[in-house]
Amino acid sequence: MSPRSTAWGAYTKIASALRERIRSGAVRPGELLPSEAALSAEFGVVRNTLRRALAQLESEGLIESLPGRGRVVRPADEQGAGPARPKPPQYRQIAADLRSAIESGELAAGAALPSEATLTARYGVSRGTARQALADLCGAGLVESVQGKGWFVCGG
Template structure:
């Protein structure tokens, strides 16, 4: 039996288990099209009730990371690798592509956190992380009270 450190406390236990499983999908422990361990095995590993494991697995199904094949079990979807990537990284990549292809030219105002949140269906915090990632890469700058603007490319 593999003992896994899923601490109880703040946040629901099933979310913590889902996060561990999501990480295993991302790192290839559970490869694309591979079968996930059964509910009994996971409930023993995480020392929780099967219902808690079911909730974690259901969260992964809702995120379309796994699929259920009746009578066979749960399998990692083939396109899961991109979905496991944090949402803010996907948003930052989309905005980076717009900057690199010229759709957002030098000096252009980027969409606000609120607008990005509406467009991608995410919280402002997630949008902010995406924008901060672009700032850290030197692609945009934040002008207090005005917004974020595309910077000229550095050689």
């Protein structure tokens, strides 16, 4: 076998090994699985093979994918209930929270919005996710960016 080939059905063996880790408690509910790169190296397979194993566990409802974070073990009471319902992207939740603060008057016209760094820390997301939320609000005409200053509520 060449060094780049993978044994037929290797993904099922990987899925079984990861399933056993979940069932034994080695990886607890709510805990992130190791990265794709780390698992690929551990099992000696290419990422596509690993992704197939992870997709199998996801279809069984044992894990779910959290965009921007990775794959996490589902709570025990939700395991086996089939795939998790897709959650809306996190940037939409951030944008909805900021929109609510603007519409309620908590953030008045001309007020500065929390910085990207503050949003990333508050929501546990990447800076790109925070930027996407702000861009969504900008596209709706609710906020504007001032170069070098930050984001502000329009109308001030």
